[in-house]
Amino acid sequence: MKNTRFSFALKAIFLSVLLCFGLATSSALAQDFDATAEHAIAVEASTGKILYEKDANTPDGIASITKLLTIYLVYKDIKEGKLSWNTKVDISDYAYDLTTDSLASNVPMEKRQYTVKELVNASLVASANSAAIALAEKVGGSESKFVDMMSAQLKEWGITDASLVNSSGLNNSMLGDNIYPGSSSDAENMMSAKDVAIVARHLILDFPEVLDITSQSTSDFDGVTMTSSNLMLKYMTSYRDGVDGLKTGTTDLAGACFVGTTEENGMRIITVILNADNGDTDSTARFTATNNLMNYIYTTYTVQTVLEKGQSYKNSTVEVLDGKKPDVSAVAKDTFKVITPRTTASTALTFDLKKETPTAPVTKGQTVATLTYKDKSLVGSGYLDGEPSVQMVAKNDVKRSFFLKVWWNHFVRYVNEKL
Structure with a gap:
């Protein structure tokens, strides 16, 4: 029984050393290039x-x-x-x-x-x-x-x-x-x-x-x-x-x-x-x-393509104030591409979607949000002038609602905010 436990302990130590060596080797490989x-x-x-x-x-x-x-x-x-x-x-x-x-x-x-x-x-x-x-x-x-x-x-x-x-x-x-x-x-x-x-x-x-x-x-x-x-x-x-x-x-x-x-x-x-x-x-x-x-x-x-021009990010929508519709789909104004290590899967990429709250009327192509890539694989300061982003624009027009409804919406917002 003691021999079995001793053998198990040796194997655990060996595996730990091997794992540490593997991690060290992986880290070294990431830094092994040296420009002459x-x-x-x-x-x-x-x-x-x-x-x-x-x-x-x-x-x-x-x-x-x-x-x-x-x-x-x-x-x-x-x-x-x-x-x-x-x-x-x-x-x-x-x-x-x-x-x-x-x-x-x-x-x-x-x-x-x-x-x-x-x-x-x-x-x-x-x-x-x-x-x-x-x-x-x-x-x-x-x-x-x-x-x-x-x-x-x-x-x-x-x-x-x-x-x-x-x-x-x-x-x-x-x-x-x-x-x-x-x-x-x-x-x-x-x-x-x-x-x-x-x-x-x-x-x-x-x-x-x-x-x-x-x-x-x-x-x-x-x-x-x-x-x-x-x-x-x-x-x-x-x-x-x-x-x-x-x-x-x-x-x-x-x-x-x-x-x-x-x-x-x-x-x-x-x-x-x-x-x-x-x-x-x-x-x-x-x-x-x-x-x-x-x-x-x-x-x-x-290069990894995040969004094609006109494509939405996770079916995102943006709230529209005083519109005949309560929200509008936000789609990429341009094709959005990012640079990643070849070992990074697209599912591992993270983004920050900052939405605006436009007031109707909203026109098709109007900027309603910004999608920014949150890069986790940085070298030095990361970027020469900030992380890449793409403007998200309204997919369709949203017309302004009937004036009485607009007045009522303003009244409700005032009550909720001030009272």
């Missing part, structure tokens, strides 16, 4: 969900990734009618002189005047510093005023830890007397990986047509063939199907950096690699790091 870079982050574009991060909140050099913000402000001016793609832009002596320095520019500017379209292409495809500076001077009146505009835009997006000194991403040591007032002679633009992800997300969501430019392996600039430094594009050495952007950056301070974006399996992600390991000796290091990060994301996460 000093700083990294991956986010899903439509929701802003953070899918991976590594020291993503520490500001560091970003080099020519700066141009994503520069070009965002150009697109913004075009949208507001202040510029057009055909607007002519003069090349100042400051911008032109950089074209004589092979370390600072790789596109000649001999005509001294080009269109906005030509300069945007040169900035994004060839990472032409003179093109970015010329655009900054056109939009801001001077590069220093444009830098102030850049900083203001970042603050509008909630970014307060960045430090910007120019529109190109070059080290100040290459700009002579043209550096931002009060900045040091060797200063560079500094942002965190998360900051960069926010900028990139705004660019491709607000101006998705930018991907038509960043997806080009080569492009023509005044008879000169420009070749992209993004080796993950088609026909390039680190090609990955689906990648259509976004921007490289390299300086001694920043190291080898790359912001990538790809859409695969119905999910667009943005990846940021700052100072890739061995980037100083391996020209493909930042792309290898990006490819591995993308592989990790797509094997770990998936």
Whole structure:
């Protein structure tokens, strides 16, 4: 009898150890990916969900990734009618002189005047510093005023830890007397990986047509063939199907950096690699790091459709005051999708339905509630700008009731609330 109890105890201990080991292994597996870079982050574009991060909140050099913000402000001016793609832009002596320095520019500017379209292409495809500076001077009146505009835009997006000194991403040591007032002679633009992800997300969501430019392996600039430094594009050495952007950056301070974006399996992600390991000796290091990060994301996460457009959530209805009908069905204004770990079943997802109490008349399509996804699988701060939600709208019209009934309803509510 004692031997039986002893054997049972041993088995229980063994099973407990095995269970603990299994749990530890499961936890380790969830954290076993390590991006080969000093700083990294991956986010899903439509929701802003953070899918991976590594020291993503520490500001560091970003080099020519700066141009994503520069070009965002150009697109913004075009949208507001202040510029057009055909607007002519003069090349100042400051911008032109950089074209004589092979370390600072790789596109000649001999005509001294080009269109906005030509300069945007040169900035994004060839990472032409003179093109970015010329655009900054056109939009801001001077590069220093444009830098102030850049900083203001970042603050509008909630970014307060960045430090910007120019529109190109070059080290100040290459700009002579043209550096931002009060900045040091060797200063560079500094942002965190998360900051960069926010900028990139705004660019491709607000101006998705930018991907038509960043997806080009080569492009023509005044008879000169420009070749992209993004080796993950088609026909390039680190090609990955689906990648259509976004921007490289390299300086001694920043190291080898790359912001990538790809859409695969119905999910667009943005990846940021700052100072890739061995980037100083391996020209493909930042792309290898990006490819591995993308592989990790797509094997770990998936898209789940919660509601199709026009579909209700658990047959939800919303009370309508003073209507001929007491309530109205609430349906999704748009298709609602969320990003989850592949191991998460749809039945495990939780949501918060916040209802309004509209007063009749209610028109079809009027917002009557908001459905928010309560995500339990968060990385870091979870989302770049809050959990995803969808507006729920009235499925049908609800007309206002007969005035005597409305009067009676108001009287009853008054009595119930005040007396």
